[in-house]
Amino acid sequence: GVFIWRLRPERFPLGYLRNVDWMNRNSVEDVHWLLGYWQPEELDVTVALELLSMDFADEFVRRLAVKRLESLSNDDVLKYLLQLVQVCILKVEPYHDSFLARYLIQRALRSKRIGHFFFWYVRSEVAGCPYFRQRMAVILEAYLLGCGQAMLDSFTQQVQAVEALQEVAVIIKNLYPDKTNLDSTSRDFGDHQAKLNEPLDKCKVMASKKKPLWLEFSPMPSPTSATPVGIIFKEGDDLRQDMLVIQALVLMDSIWKEKSLDLNLVPYGCISTGHNIGMIEIVRNATTIAAVQRSQGGATGAFKNNALFEWLKSKCPLQEINVDRFVNSCAGYCVATYVLGIGDRHNDNIMIREDGNLFHIDFGHILGNRKYFLGVKRERAPFVLTPDFLYVMGRVDGRNSLYFQRFRDTCTEAYLSLRSHSRLLVTLFSLMLLTGIPELSAAEDMRYLRVALQEEQNEADAREHFLQQISECEKLGWTVQANFWIHMMGGIK
Template identity: 70%
Template sequence: PHLVSLLAQDCLIFFCNASILPHYLRNVDWMNCRVVEDVHLLVETLDPEELDVTVALELLSMEFADVTVRRLAVKRLENLLTQTCYLYLYHSLTLSPNITLAGCPYFRQRMALILEAYLLGCGQAMIDSFTKQVQAVVSLQEVAIMIKKLYPDSKDLPTAGGTHKKNKVKVCAVICFLLDTCKVMASKKKPLWLEFCPMPSPTPSLPVGIIFKQGDDLRQDMLVLQTLAVMDSIWQEKSLDLNLIPYGCISTGHNIGMIEIVRNAVTIASIQRNHGGTTGAFRNDALFEWLKSKSLQDVERFVKSCAGYCVATYVLGIGDRHNDNIMITDQGNLFHIDFGHILGNTKHFLCVNRERVPFVLTPDFLYVMGRVKGGNSLYFQQFMDTCTQAYLSLRSHSRLLVTLFSLMLLTGIPELSAAEDMRYLRKALQEKQSEADAKEHFLKQISVCENQGWKVQANWWIHMVAGIK
């Protein structure tokens, strides 16, 4: 109990730099007043600047409820650059009104008080702006619910623009929609594809596009997309640009939210349908022929983006990967969408696991890289090198990634509700293995994907035949 009082300044610095402070605090007897006094003495002596950022984030988790401990963490994070703070504290800065209010009742009450305090002091102009935004979301929700009732069968959905003579309409006198390009998407939840006029600007700008979804919990998508942004920042530090597209996504309420439209992009499924119908899922050259039609000269963008998403989806355990939630831009930038299953929670059909590979690396992807029938290819070698470099970079930040997910445990996200849910993350990052063994582990995953690629194609064919979306 009196160990703290005997620690020298060097030991205090050791606590910070060696990142053992959380481990030490977990073993403190917080019911012993004298011990707690010693702990507070230690914590108040520590220099926040010497504290590792990952450790500071860990001290904000539900494990450490002590005010003095949390104050140390906050002091460290206060000095971060705004962009870095946004990346790491996305959970509290961006999601708190949306994620937390849907989670634990204690935090719902806490956030309600914070929101009330903010509204009391933000001024009438800001309140008026918030009111218009809420009215717009409520109106869109009413439209979405009405469409589901009017068109229970997706085959009867109206086409873009409908029969309106005018191509613009206002919602709550806030948003000016372009009806000619708005439509109802043919999927189970019938999301709304909406485009509207941008804000007045001296320079010409493209219409703003969003997908409005009613009936889906987008909080998990938000978490994955922000984690992709964190991963990208880790890779950028290593001068590794993998062309990720962490598009915008926000949950605006219970099972309501908006998703940014990525321009000039199509799904892999649509490309395959245009190259043989449902059997296009088995055409190894379908994607290559489509890219060639777009006059794509630089295959490196495809190689890098494919490597980035292979590593990211494997580490995060993202499931339900079919050809309707993998997209590609006209420039060859591959990216994934729809993150309803994470941390190894896979999707089943008739009690059969549909996920047969650790990540998506199908024969048509390999064909673009020149990897045909196992032959040598410089692009495929570049793909493997990029994958291992990206994987090892994330592995060196495994504590940060695990900590960011642990901060979300009490938010009520279905597939992230207990400490056990992080086991997949730790296993995927091979925390207990050497770097050489971890590299070999990921190369084996690439080999599995190569050998089992036909099973993914068969799954995609079933997906297209059944019309599942």
């Protein structure tokens, strides 16, 4: 039998449902009776998302979860769309025709923006996930039959452009299998532009192993000057992990802004358009920390504590450096990269804009997975907080400063805010477990998130925990500088 809970939203019997014998008819009937007392709108969104996980295959349970999602705004649907599509097209849903599939198709038809991302999220999995190709084809066809001719024409043009870009990328990688002759690569790329049939303004091949293409598309004619649309096209990299991290950054940003905490995150656009193919948005007026350090003394600039400060000062000679923006953005990314366990943090994937806004790119390692060099762990600090970052805040030789104290306070406030939403963060990552992302393949991978968020500790202990991480970063700052120097000397990617 079933014992009765007081019917309050926060008392939803999720733990009980996990232990139900779903092969026992009487138990299932009791569960359905119990859930009949719950109104969908009383469910927390996080609980609804958990009910769509692989732990619950019962149609009644999943229908209740989908009904809760029906009241979400378009912006909120986009926050969770990546996971919802994965849950729908993979083996979590027992049938092609499910409540979730119908819900997603309806939302995609009602919003062009949702429809755009829905199309690419589903289509990009076709080549990389052959076992569920039939389901993806059925769902995609159902959407395309109702989306209208204008959207169909738009998708046709987009697919043709992606296929042309992929063809060019493969040709260039075959012509130049190593990193040499990049100057001639950039010139030869012009010979292949005709294949794209697109108004390209500038293009080049980037100095990286996978030879990503830097493309700037001419804007449509306009009475006012318009900035070219810039993208990096990558062939050979699985961008789904980057998409997941950027989605998490968007969610963190919304959590912080609800607390009136704007940490100037830069969640740039990133989308997978096929198996190991995708595009990344170019962030304007930004440069890498490596380039900043080289400009202040070559490779040895990695050890120059005032390198970043001098560069920022040179970019705004008529006004004071925007230290507030630097402090806020640095705090935001220190907290975010720590919580998500983002690794491979070298000075070529940390960038800064001329206004002092710092941000991270290239999220190939997550959940505490670190890179090794010659058998040695390259990253020892919890996150990147180097002496040149501290110098901008006035933290020199351990001397305290108002900006550094503000940095510490902002970090702890941001960290504690995320802890109050830890269940949602863990749920979103757990719903991606079946996608084939290498560093997110087992339930054990969720353990890093729970430990990083100090779920078992009280708020005071959690605050002290993060302050200890800041102190640890100060002690190990020299190891990060050494890692930066090795990276610049060896060109390690």
